[in-house]
Amino acid sequence: MFKVLKTRFEQGCRTMKYPREPVDLPPRYRGLPKIHPCETEIVEECAANCPQDAINVQTGSIDLGRCLFCGLCEEISAGKFVTFSRDFGLGCAEREQLITTGSLPELAAHSKRHFKKLFGRSLQLRQVCAGGCNNCEADINVLATPAYDLSRFGISYAASPRHADGIHVTGPITRNMKSALLATFEAVPAPKVVIASGACAISGGPFFGSKEVSKGLDSIIPVDLYIPGCPPHPLTTLHALLQFFK
Numbered sequence: 001m002f003k004v005l006k007t008r009f010e011q012g013c014r015t016m017k018y019p020r021e022p023v024d025l026p027p028r029y030r031g032l033p034k035i036h037p038c039e040t041e042i043v044e045e046c047a048a049n050c051p052q053d054a055i056n057v058q059t060g061s062i063d064l065g066r067c068l069f070c071g072l073c074e075e076i077s078a079g080k081f082v083t084f085s086r087d088f089g090l091g092c093a094e095r096e097q098l099i100t101t102g103s104l105p106e107l108a109a110h111s112k113r114h115f116k117k118l119f120g121r122s123l124q125l126r127q128v129c130a131g132g133c134n135n136c137e138a139d140i141n142v143l144a145t146p147a148y149d150l151s152r153f154g155i156s157y158a159a160s161p162r163h164a165d166g167i168h169v170t171g172p173i174t175r176n177m178k179s180a181l182l183a184t185f186e187a188v189p190a191p192k193v194v195i196a197s198g199a200c201a202i203s204g205g206p207f208f209g210s211k212e213v214s215k216g217l218d219s220i221i222p223v224d225l226y227i228p229g230c231p232p233h234p235l236t237t238l239h240a241l242l243q244f245f246k
Contacts, residue, residue, distance in 0.1 A: 030084035091240025126164035132171025166193030172200040172213035
């Protein structure tokens, strides 16, 4: 026991100081895309090669709800059309807000006031994996580690939907998971919040257009918070939760 206490004392606090202090992510991290004026031909080439059909040539915008942040558009355009910043604040309150030309609206200003009042001090979520690959789920689990310590903000994940204030959905919502998702949603007492996390939950991800998956969570139930990414970085999820509820 004394060895354990000695080790803990020597290691000190391993929890990051975010949000009190900013976090500098490594250069290889791809966050909010910055879109630059360029020739239409370059945008057309990027759109033609985008595996997610996430680029609109007419508006020069990128749909972050579909984007996998693969970086192919940046590579093809050599940074002339788009460069990915290290800004991890990607959460949005409306689906249309994810269609960006280089910036996103402030999430805190678009959050529902009654959510802050109800869940600002304590938020219990039930995580629903609706046919995903487990990458989104893995990065949600990371939030419970000492590095992030999500519970210090009064946010945690419940074992039962009846003990939860809302659901946090990942995955493309396959046909076999749709009924389970709806049952979980109905089991959560009102008022409740719904979070769509990752490209799969928001738009179907790489499976969009398939009859085996949904067109997005909001085609089944109302969504209050969208967190894009493939998967969303833990800091993206943490930032969205804090901005939306705190």
